[in-house]
Structure formats: C-alpha cells, structure tokens
Amino acid sequence: MSHNIVIIGGGAGGIATAASLLKRDASLNISIIEPQNEHYYQPGWTMVGGGIFSQAETARSMQSLIPSGATWLQASVSSFQPEQNQVTLDNGDTINYDILVVSPGLQLxxxxxxxxxxxxxxxxxxxxxxxxxxxxxxxxxxxxxxxxxxxxxxxxxxxxxxxxxxxxxxxxxxxxxxxxxxxxxxxxxxxxxxxxxxxxxxxxxxxxxxxxxxxxxxxxxxxxxxxxxxxxxxxxxxxxxxxxxxxxxxxxxxxxxxxSAPDFIKASPLANEAGWLDVDQGSLQHSQHKNIFGVGDCTSTPNAKTAGAVRQQAPIVAENIVRLLNSKALLSCYGGYGSCPLTVEHGKIVLAEFSYGGKVTPTFPTWLLNGLVPTRLAWFLKAKVLPYVYFNRMLKGKEWLAEPKD
The missing domain is CATH 3.50.50.60 (FAD/NAD(P)-binding domain)
Structure with a gap:
C-alpha cells in the first residue's frame, strides 16, 4: 500500500496535522495509522478527577474525528525502514510513503x-x-x-x-x-x-x-x-x-x-540516545531523514508536552510538508510554546504559558488575563472554551491562534 503522506497516531497531533494538511491541499493522499477505536480529550481527565467533567465528555469515536479525505488504517506500527520509505505494521503489512508524520504520543x-x-x-x-x-x-x-x-x-x-x-x-x-x-x-x-x-x-x-x-x-x-x-x-x-x-x-x-517514548520508537533508527524521535526543534523535521516529521509528545523537542504545544506544532508541520512537496524552504518557527492551566481551586486557574527556556509567553494581554495569578476567566477558558476549540477547531484544521508564520 502506498500513500503520499502517512501519519502514525490518531491522537491530537495526528488528526490535527491531517486536518491542517487537507486544509492546504485537499488532493493529498493521507492515511492515519491508529489502533484504537476511541479518541480521548486527555486534558479533561483532571477535571473528571475533580468532579467538574463527566468521563463521557472526554471521549469521541475515532471514526467521527478522522478528517474527510483521510484514510484510517486501524493497526499498530511495529518498525520503521526509513531508507526504503516504509513502515511495517503489527500484522506484517508494509506501508510505503513519500512523507511520514510520527505522532503516537508517549507511553505510561x-x-x-x-x-x-x-x-x-x-x-x-x-x-x-x-x-x-x-x-x-x-x-x-x-x-x-x-x-x-x-x-x-x-x-x-x-x-x-x-x-x-x-x-x-x-x-x-x-x-x-x-x-x-x-x-x-x-x-x-x-x-x-x-x-x-x-x-x-x-x-x-x-x-x-x-x-x-x-x-x-x-x-x-x-x-x-x-x-x-x-x-x-x-x-x-x-x-x-x-x-x-x-x-x-x-x-x-x-x-x-x-x-517514556513508545518502545517501537526507542528501538527504531529514528530515535535519539534518550529514545525520543530526533527532530529539529524549530521545523520539527527529522534530523537525518528529511521526509519525516514529528508532532507531539514523542519528539525530542525540549518543550512542555501539552495539547497546547500540539495546537502550535501541527500547523507548522502541515505547512512544512506542503513546502517540502513544492521544493520550498521550510519554516523553523516553533518556539516551544506550551500551556498548562493549573486548576488551583474550583473556579480559578493559574494559566501558565511558556516557550523554550521557560520564557513566559502569554496569549492574551495582561489587562484581559494575567496568567501569573489565579483568575475565573482562565477557569472559563479551561472548562468551556478549550474543549470546544479542541474538537471543533484544532482537530478540523481551523488554526485558532496557531497559524504558522515565517
């Protein structure tokens, strides 16, 4: 089986990248390799544990979130053959690709x-x-x-x-x-x-x-x-x-x-010494194999591993893939953004936003939302706005506050 673009992982990174790619070029032949039937909004689990969200609110069927125009292959990857532009599935099948996006998350x-x-x-x-x-x-x-x-x-x-x-x-x-x-x-x-x-x-x-x-x-x-x-x-x-x-x-x-990184990445030729997918921290392109990119928790980038980071990374990778296919220079604009809404009490949150080196990087002006202190507005953002943005913007290629720039 051959596809223009193969994406490993049907989590936040994989689906958001597929949607952002199809937004740029609907003719692309994209497959998403993901074994699970359910997709989870993992940032909501803290709220479930605090009695704010129900468990069911954090789950969707995988099929309902696969972007129109992408093919879902329900399987797991067992190994990589980057010199042949191939991945091997757990059932022994081999998948050929022109571009590979690796986004399986990490393992607990x-x-x-x-x-x-x-x-x-x-x-x-x-x-x-x-x-x-x-x-x-x-x-x-x-x-x-x-x-x-x-x-x-x-x-x-x-x-x-x-x-x-x-x-x-x-x-x-x-x-x-x-x-x-x-x-x-x-x-x-x-x-x-x-x-x-x-x-x-x-x-x-x-x-x-x-x-x-x-x-x-x-x-x-x-x-x-x-x-x-x-x-x-x-x-x-x-x-x-x-x-x-x-x-x-x-x-x-x-x-x-x-x-840690998933075992099949640790054991692969794509990993660094620590086992993480070895990518450039600005372009998210693999350090050795230029037709491979990484998104999300599996990568070697020194940023906080959060959904907020993926929201920024996925459009950058999508843009860089389209540029690579058109022989254009890649963007190197991921600055390490990550966000962590710290739920300090019921009704208030300290909204931590930061980039590489621990630099505070707020999205909103301090007169509207000061992330250094607990606020009710940040709670509203976490409880009401971000779940909607996740399912209805980020996973659909609508790059809210995340459109990549040179």
Whole structure:
C-alpha cells in the first residue's frame, strides 16, 4: 500500500496535522495509522478527577474525528525502514510513503513502580492519567473525610507536568469547601527539585500549597506501592544529600506514572540516545531523514508536552510538508510554546504559558488575563472554551491562534 503522506497516531497531533494538511491541499493522499477505536480529550481527565467533567465528555469515536479525505488504517506500527520509505505494521503489512508524520504520543510506564499495576483502581490508589481511573479519583476525594492523601510526580519528561499538582489542588479545594481539610494531611512527592519548571508561576502556586496545608517533598521518587497495606515507598535524598528510602502510609494515593517514548520508537533508527524521535526543534523535521516529521509528545523537542504545544506544532508541520512537496524552504518557527492551566481551586486557574527556556509567553494581554495569578476567566477558558476549540477547531484544521508564520 502506498500513500503520499502517512501519519502514525490518531491522537491530537495526528488528526490535527491531517486536518491542517487537507486544509492546504485537499488532493493529498493521507492515511492515519491508529489502533484504537476511541479518541480521548486527555486534558479533561483532571477535571473528571475533580468532579467538574463527566468521563463521557472526554471521549469521541475515532471514526467521527478522522478528517474527510483521510484514510484510517486501524493497526499498530511495529518498525520503521526509513531508507526504503516504509513502515511495517503489527500484522506484517508494509506501508510505503513519500512523507511520514510520527505522532503516537508517549507511553505510561506503570510497571516501573513495583506493585502499582496490581492495585490501581482499588485500595485508594488512583491516577488521572488514565480514562478509566479518573472517576475513581473523584470517588476517593468525596469519600475521604480524614487521613492522609499523597500525590506523586515522577522524573521528567512527562505529559502535562502540572497535572500531578492539579489533582492535589482540586482535591484540597473540595476538602476545604466540605469542611474536612483540617482532618486531612496532604503531601506532594516530586522526583524533581521544585514545584514547577517556570519560576514565575511558583509564587501563586505556593499560596495554594499553604492554603491546603500541603507538605512538599522534592527529590523523592515513588518506587513501590503496597496496596493491601496502603504503604507508598519513595527513593529520595535527605537534607545532607544522602540516599534514603521513605515509607508513607496513605488513605488516598494519586500517582503520576513514569513516562517514556513508545518502545517501537526507542528501538527504531529514528530515535535519539534518550529514545525520543530526533527532530529539529524549530521545523520539527527529522534530523537525518528529511521526509519525516514529528508532532507531539514523542519528539525530542525540549518543550512542555501539552495539547497546547500540539495546537502550535501541527500547523507548522502541515505547512512544512506542503513546502517540502513544492521544493520550498521550510519554516523553523516553533518556539516551544506550551500551556498548562493549573486548576488551583474550583473556579480559578493559574494559566501558565511558556516557550523554550521557560520564557513566559502569554496569549492574551495582561489587562484581559494575567496568567501569573489565579483568575475565573482562565477557569472559563479551561472548562468551556478549550474543549470546544479542541474538537471543533484544532482537530478540523481551523488554526485558532496557531497559524504558522515565517
């Protein structure tokens, strides 16, 4: 089978890129390789875990989102043959391409935490990083009236680096409103050295850490969970920098799992030393194979892995593919934009927007929306506007605030 353009992945990056390509040239022969029947609006899972969205609001059938003019191949990729311009599917079929877009997202490595997989969804252990578990998060939050709640964050990189603490804030907000906060001990265990990677937003976040009386434990990585005994084990550092192992009992444990590039990318000739798809951070073109591009979480670009980043990347890749097909110079204009609406309480959000190097990059003027402080307007944007933009603009090639420029 041969196609002008083959796109690996039917998530945000794959579908948005296909739609933006067809917007530019409806005659293109595009196939999207995606094994799943469902497409998920993953930024909504934090809101499901906080009791704001229903689970069903975050799911659509894959078929309903495949752009008209693109072909959906329901399969998985097992290997790449870039010298032959081919990919091999899990059923053994070979697909030929002129241009390849790699956008399968990343993988959640639950198995890297001993005992975690066996206890997920029971014994008070949950995660908003899985569609089926986010409702359990909300169930635990509602039922906890006293005790210990732990929230964890693994080493970077991860998708939506703010999500682990968003779960903590929304839980604390509910416990404060229902009058049980004083009876609940909240701790945030972060494998990294600080609360958030962009320092400008930390002061506003620290106000909520204080409000919810949460303790912050940095350089502590979750390594094991005993669900039956309700004990979480962390590898950490003490005040003198010595390695320590810490055990904590819990009543509720919200886990953000370790994450990495998909195995089939790690094992491929397209990966860098760390296993990520090796692309130029401005053009998103592969460093060695000029007819291959990357979009989204699987790439080596040093930006935050968020849907906001994909919203900017997909049109740039689409534009560059059309330029490549017409022998024109490529754009190199992706500046590393990512966004993280930090849900600090029910009804308010700190809207973090930043680009490469942690530079604050707001979309709106500060007189309208100051992202450095919690606002109700940012909450409205997250709860009402962005889901609509995602399904009705971004995935349809309507590049709202994302049209690429030289």
């Amino acid at each position: 490595d639950w198995g890297k935490v001993a005992g975690l997989e066996e206890t997920l969804g029971k014994n008070g252990v949950t995660s908003n990083y899985r569609y089926d578990l986010a409702p359990y998060t909300w169930e635990l939050v509602q039922n906890l009236k006293a005790g210990t709640a732990l929230f964890t964050q693994p080493p970077m990189p991860i998708k939506c680096a703010g999500a682990p603490q968003k779960a903590m804030y929304l839980s604390g907000s509910h416990w404060a409103k229902t009058g049980v906060l004083n009876d609940i001990n909240i701790s945030f265990y972060n494998a990294g050295p600080g609360l958030f990677g962009v320092a400008d937003y930390i002061p506003a976040l620290m106000e909520y850490v204080k409000k919810y009386r949460a303790s912050l434990e940095f350089s502590h990585n979750l390594i094991a969970v005993d669900g039956d005994k309700k004990i979480a084990t962390f590898a950490g550092k003490d005040a003198d920098g010595n390695d320590v192992t810490v055990e904590r009992e819990f009543d509720m444990l919200h886990v953000c799992p370790p994450q």
